[in-house]
Amino acid sequence: MTGPQPGKPPRPANSAILRQLRTIRGRVVAGIGLITATVVTVLATHATDAVLGSASKARFDPSHPFAVTVTHFSNADGIVFALPEPLASGPDRVAFLGGSYSDIDALRTFARQHDGAVVNRDDFTLTITQPHQWKVQLVNLELVDVTKAAPLHGADFHIYTQGGGPTPAVPVDVNLDHQHPAVLGDDGRPIFESGTFTLGSDDVLEFDVHVQCYRYAARWALRATYLDPQSKTRTIEIGETGTYPVGATPRADRFSITGQSPRYETVYQQTASGTVVDAGPGR
Numbered sequence: 001m002t003g004p005q006p007g008k009p010p011r012p013a014n015s016a017i018l019r020q021l022r023t024i025r026g027r028v029v030a031g032i033g034l035i036t037a038t039v040v041t042v043l044a045t046h047a048t049d050a051v052l053g054s055a056s057k058a059r060f061d062p063s064h065p066f067a068v069t070v071t072h073f074s075n076a077d078g079i080v081f082a083l084p085e086p087l088a089s090g091p092d093r094v095a096f097l098g099g100s101y102s103d104i105d106a107l108r109t110f111a112r113q114h115d116g117a118v119v120n121r122d123d124f125t126l127t128i129t130q131p132h133q134w135k136v137q138l139v140n141l142e143l144v145d146v147t148k149a150a151p152l153h154g155a156d157f158h159i160y161t162q163g164g165g166p167t168p169a170v171p172v173d174v175n176l177d178h179q180h181p182a183v184l185g186d187d188g189r190p191i192f193e194s195g196t197f198t199l200g201s202d203d204v205l206e207f208d209v210h211v212q213c214y215r216y217a218a219r220w221a222l223r224a225t226y227l228d229p230q231s232k233t234r235t236i237e238i239g240e241t242g243t244y245p246v247g248a249t250p251r252a253d254r255f256s257i258t259g260q261s262p263r264y265e266t267v268y269q270q271t272a273s274g275t276v277v278d279a280g281p282g283r
Contacts, residue, residue: 073124078160081116084114086266117256122255142222153263170208177213265281
């Protein structure tokens with residue numbers, strides 16, 4: 001049996017086991033460190049995604065700062081429309097004369113498609129809602145691109161409907177007969193002279209708009225001026241069915257109204273059954 005070599009102390013019998021334990025412990029610690037680093041990385045990634053996602057949802061869009069809807073109302077005795085000329089022979093005239101009109105919005109759309117307008121008075125509610133997460137401050141509302149001409153005299157039709165009225169809202173009066181028509185309150189002063197309106201998430205602002213015009217046929221758009229979330233002044237235009245960049249409201253979507261003509265080439269009359277007939281020239 002060979003004894004220990006000179007100068008080399010004997011190794012304990014369990015040294016191999018200790019080396020294995022140290023190796024295993026090192027791998028465990030390294031593994032725990034890797035797992036911990038991975039967990040921290042995943043959590044950080046999710047947190048970053050959440051922040052970026054939230055920021056993305058709240059990012060201000062100047063092309064759609066708020067939502068706008070226009071709801072028209074008729075008087076108790078119905079509503080009168082005028083067209084620039086009688087309806088030409090064709091499917092539109094056939095459909096119009098054979099139709100029964102209880103949907104005032106459909107009739108208004110029909111008149112607008114033929115360059116017509118409501119006569120003398122128009123009442124509607126302008127509803128501005130904020131479906132986004134940002135806040136804006138409405139500081140002005142004005143008429144722009146106002147055009148005036150002689151009252152429409154081609155055709156006239158009076159449709160009897162069940163009268164309706166707007167819900168309580170900020171009262172607004174617009175008189176297109178004035179040289180410089182403006183958006184005024186019921187006290188005759190500009191509605192933004194006494195303050196502004198702030199729209200936060202889910203807020204609703206309603207304007208009860210009364211428009212009158214007896215001397216002209218007029219078209220116009222509304223321009224809203226507001227402060228964005230960074231207090232920067234911006235503008236956007238409002239038409240009958242949507243919002244547009246400044247100066248881009250299509251003619252077909254501008255608001256319109258006409259004074260009554262002393263005589264029309266054709267008068268369309270609604271019968272007791274609700275259908276419409278051509279009664280010929282009239283006043």
